[in-house]
Amino acid sequence: xxxxxxxxxxxxxxxxxxxxxxxxxxxxxxxxxxxxxxxxxxxxxxxxxxxxxxxxxxxxxxxxxxxxxxxxxxxxxxxxxxxxxxxxxxxxxxxxxxxxxxxxxxxxxxxxxxxxxxxxxxxxxxxxxxxxxxxxxxxxxxxxxxxxxxxxxxxxxxxxxxxxxxxxxxxxxxxxxxxxxxxxxxxxxxxxxxxxxxxxxxxxxxxxxxxxxxxxxxxxxxxxxxxxxxxxxxxxxxxxxxxxxxxxxxxxxxxxxxxxxxxxxxxxxxxxxxxxxxxxxxxxxxxxxxxxxxxxxxxxxxxxxxxxxxxxxxxxxxxxxx
Numbered sequence: 001x002x003x004x005x006x007x008x009x010x011x012x013x014x015x016x017x018x019x020x021x022x023x024x025x026x027x028x029x030x031x032x033x034x035x036x037x038x039x040x041x042x043x044x045x046x047x048x049x050x051x052x053x054x055x056x057x058x059x060x061x062x063x064x065x066x067x068x069x070x071x072x073x074x075x076x077x078x079x080x081x082x083x084x085x086x087x088x089x090x091x092x093x094x095x096x097x098x099x100x101x102x103x104x105x106x107x108x109x110x111x112x113x114x115x116x117x118x119x120x121x122x123x124x125x126x127x128x129x130x131x132x133x134x135x136x137x138x139x140x141x142x143x144x145x146x147x148x149x150x151x152x153x154x155x156x157x158x159x160x161x162x163x164x165x166x167x168x169x170x171x172x173x174x175x176x177x178x179x180x181x182x183x184x185x186x187x188x189x190x191x192x193x194x195x196x197x198x199x200x201x202x203x204x205x206x207x208x209x210x211x212x213x214x215x216x217x218x219x220x221x222x223x224x225x226x227x228x229x230x231x232x233x234x235x236x237x238x239x240x241x242x243x244x245x246x247x248x249x250x251x252x253x254x255x256x257x258x259x260x261x262x263x264x265x266x267x268x269x270x271x272x273x274x275x276x277x278x279x280x281x282x283x284x285x286x287x288x289x290x291x292x293x294x295x296x297x298x299x300x301x302x303x304x305x306x307x308x309x310x311x312x313x314x315x316x317x318x319x320x321x322x
Contacts, residue, residue: 025085025262029060032088032252035074035096036157037067039186041123041203045250046090048282049120052273053266063090067183070159070320071095072104079113083257085266088117093249094161097302098309103159103320111306114253116298117263118270119291121283123203123248125165125222127236128211130192133199138220138239141199145175153178154199155188159320161248162201164309165222167316172241192216203248205286222246229287249291249305251298263295 030053034046043065050061066074074089075096081087091097097110127138133152135141145152156163158181170177180197182188185206191197193215200207201222208229210216218233224245226235236242252270254263273279274290283290293301 023261025265026057026059028086029062030057030086030088032061032063032090033074033078034063034065034090035067035071036065036160037184037186038065039189039206040184041205041248042071042090042092042250043184044203044205044286045121045123045288048279048286049090049252049270049273052276052279053269056269056272057265070100070103070157072100072106075100075110075114076106076108078253078255079108079110081255083115083255083259085254085258085262087255088266089114089253090120091251091253092161093251093302093305094164094246094309095159096253097306099159099161099164099313102310102313103318111302113256115256115258115263116295116302117252117254118267118295119249119251119293119298119301120270120274121250121288122291123205123250123288124227125162125201125246125248126204126207126211126230127166127169127199127201127219127221128192128207128216129199129219130195130197130216132195132197133217135219136217138234138236138241141219142173142175142241145173145177149176150178152198153180154201155180155182155191155197156200156202157182157184157188159318161246161309164312164316164318165242165246166199166201167318168243168312169236169241171316172243203288205288208287227287249301251291251293267295 032050034043036042046063050063054061078089135144154166185202188200192200211218218230220236271292274292
């Protein structure tokens, strides 16, 4: 009986300590790791969210770019961080939970290593051509590539969503376009505009402004329907060049073991920001849509989306460099 009482007292003490910790959280700046270079879709979403989150929790949220190996270097830092809520990771579900564990020999399981905190935005994918591309439509790209195998190239970071989508497009169209590997979207865009790269595909937030200012040519979108901003640009599904639509969902995760009350505090603050007029205006300017969920809803999305992207790895046969 005495042992039972001691166990109950200990449990109550732990619960009280956890509740007190969550109530005081945060007491110092929070690190938000963006596992890709500055200027890309992951970084863009992270910086908008960090600003809104900081305003609501009263502490700085510092975005740190830790790029490399398809986002797995930055992810590993968070997977092994102390689970106290002060180190978070901005992820694309497709990469962190779908493709990374199939492509790379990870020494951790992303599903077990990370606790979902909140979804952030849906960033739809756009295929564009640069000034060096000798084609004006996606159908012309296919015809040119069939007539000139291995002449065209596209830029993409290895092992992330756009890399797989371009390879799925190539397989569906039965064409040979050379992949040029990059560390992230920002250097690809620079080379696309400069004429060193013919094609690329990445998030709407990055490429739509280039199209609207005439620096890139929109060819196709991966969404289920055409975009209002580009009504003349077909979807790859309607062009019979992709079997199903694909979008990229970004969200924030924490190391597993982070107190549920802390995750709840972060989720509430992030969602409050996503509902605000100022953040919605920021996202609207980028052409991306906020996505609000609970941690449990986010976990369900991960469980549904991860196998789809893992299958894309198997279909395309893409392998990460040693």
